[in-house]
Every structure is written in C-alpha cells, then in structure tokens.
Amino acid sequence: MSRAERLLSLMDEFRTHRRPVSGTDLAQNLGVSIRTLYRDIASLRALGADIEGEPGVGYVLNSGFMLPPIMFTVEEVDALVLGSLWVADKADRPMAEAARKAMARLTAVMPVELSDRTEAKYLDVTPGHHGEHESIDMAAIRSAIHHERKISVTYTDAAGKASERVIWPFFISYLDGARMISAWCELRESIRHFRTDRMVSLTEMPTRYPRRRHDLIKDWRALESRKFPHK
Structure with a gap:
C-alpha cells in the first residue's frame, strides 16, 4: 500500500469512529505498524487535519478537514450514487466494499450542496432492464424529489386511459423493463x-x-x- 493510499485509508477509519480510538486498534485495522501509524497521523496533521489525541489516550478526527473539492454536475452525482448502489448490491464482496468506500470518500470532498444530494437516498436499484419508451425528463423527477416539490403529470393506465394527477414524488425504483416513481397521489389520497x-x-x-x-x-x-412481511 502506498503512502497516499494509507493516508486515505486512515481518514476512512477516522470517519467510522465518532469517539477516540486507540492507535493500536487503528494500526491493526490498517495492517501497519504502530510506528507507521504515528507517522501517518503526523502527516495528516501537517496537511491540516484536526486530529486530537496522543499515544495511550486515543485519537479522534474533528470535523472540518476538507481535501480540495471535487466538482461534479448534479447529474454526475446522481450517476455516481446509482452506480455505487448497483455495484454494492450486485458485485462480489471486495468490489461492493470498494464502491461504498469510494462513494464515502467522494462525498467527503464534495461541496456541501453536492454531498447533501448523495445523502438524500432517493435512488434505488432492483434487478432488470430499464424501460426505453419514456417521453418525460427523468432529471425533472429527480429535481422534484430533491427539492420536495409537487409535479403535475398526465398518466395513462394499463388500458390506455389518461388522467391528470398531482403527485408528491419521493422515490425512484429501477425495475425489470421500467422505472417506477413512488409518490403520494392527491387524486387517490394515498401512496401510489x-x-x-x-x-x-x-x-x-x-x-x-x-x-x-x-x-x-x-x-x-x-x-x-405489511404487504410483504417476509421481504
């Protein structure tokens, strides 16, 4: 493991502990010697990380330390979140864990307006192929969910009958052959x-x-x- 990789791993370890953690535990989790750990803590402090503690007492990373921000568009952030969810669910265990850590690392260095978007948790993935016959803009739906705004839709049922709806969208699911929006429907006065x-x-x-x-x-x-108690 390179020094840069060790420092990133050490930052990840600190972020998983809200209370002081001993140097011995940190070194063991990272697979390094206690001497190497102390050098890496000193390196992070030199970079500006506010790490409190000392040998025999334990260490804690105070909030506020930020690496230079990584800039993405909102669509790119949504793509990263969706991709990491797919890998975390479908890939082998090491790759799944890598996806989680990569997303956590990216979130930590994003500007707050983008990191808030990654933590909204309004995207999900289920098995299947996505529908290709949409006439609406998915970005508009994601925007409405993110800003908690109502949307007005013209919707056709399975028989082709159209109706006008005002809905409160709050979740997107990717199903076999289609995308599904979960929302409160003002017409039906329930979640649809x-x-x-x-x-x-x-x-x-x-x-x-x-x-x-x-x-x-x-x-x-x-x-x-309640509908699927064993799910």
Missing part, C-alpha cells in the same frame, strides 16, 4: 406507484409538498413491509 413510460407529460410545480420526503419514505417502507 407510477411507471415513467406511462407518463405522457410532466411539469414540476413551484409548490413544495407539505410533508418531508424522509417521512413519506418511512411511511412507504412501513406499508410495503
């Missing part, structure tokens, strides 16, 4: 699921929906667990 390939048109409204996305997701998960 909408296939994106059945959305004829979509308009993001300036109105924020009256509940937080986190609460809607919590209610949805509770509803799903």
